[in-house]
Amino acid sequence: SQLAEENSWALSVHEGESVTVNCSYKTSITALQWYRQKSGKGPAQLILIRSNEREKRNGRLRATLDTSSQSSSLSITATRCEDTAVYFCATDARSNYNVLYFGSGTKLTVEP
Amino acid sequence: NSKVIQTPRYLVKGQGQKAKMRCIPEKGHPVVFWYQQNKNNEFKFLINFQNQEVLQQIDMTEKRFSAECPSNSPCSLEIQSSEAGDSALYLCASSLSPANTEVFFGKGTRLTVV
Numbered sequence: 001s002q003l004a005e006e007n008s009w010a011l012s013v014h015e016g017e018s019v020t021v022n023c024s025y026k027t028s029i030t031a032l033q034w035y036r037q038k039s040g041k042g043p044a045q046l047i048l049i050r051s052n053e054r055e056k057r058n059g060r061l062r063a064t065l066d067t068s069s070q071s072s073s074l075s076i077t078a079t080r081c082e083d084t085a086v087y088f089c090a091t092d093a094r095s096n097y098n099v100l101y102f103g104s105g106t107k108l109t110v111e112p
Numbered sequence: 113n114s115k116v117i118q119t120p121r122y123l124v125k126g127q128g129q130k131a132k133m134r135c136i137p138e139k140g141h142p143v144v145f146w147y148q149q150n151k152n153n154e155f156k157f158l159i160n161f162q163n164q165e166v167l168q169q170i171d172m173t174e175k176r177f178s179a180e181c182p183s184n185s186p187c188s189l190e191i192q193s194s195e196a197g198d199s200a201l202y203l204c205a206s207s208l209s210p211a212n213t214e215v216f217f218g219k220g221t222r223l224t225v226v
Binding site: 043 | 216
């Protein structure tokens, strides 16, 4: 079974709307990371949030982390068509060597 | 933008054939990872290196895969005898440190075993 899992397989919004992707994980972590993967490309890191942090922002992106419930969320405000991608959360499961355990991803479609 | 370069982008092999793919990590990144991403978007960690030394690898990698990161040459991942189940996107990634830092991924090599 996976150590991290997004809570939705797919989401669809219209441009300008906000959207939140949720993730739950199963082990203690040093950090949780959010990645975006566009079609034909490798994953690109969006936010790394450490276990002692509760919130992290990167432009229109905001990630939260709740270690008590072992959950995280990634919110995107003012979405754009180019935000269309698959979004993954990944935990390190306290790996000594930065090995990442990814969820299966949430496919986000932003429509004009 | 990531500067991890993977070649080839696409690879088609028959069952039982060797499949080899290469990766040039970002300049100055001593840590290299290989992941397998299947058609269901599931990632599987295969192996990672710091410079030329293996840090961690899974059983499958020990048995049917071989990987190396020689100095002054691209890293490589080779499947000795391809199976249909090996069809996937193979992603190479690199980072500055083996722990808790940003990891940069390449675009991947899509292997199809027919």
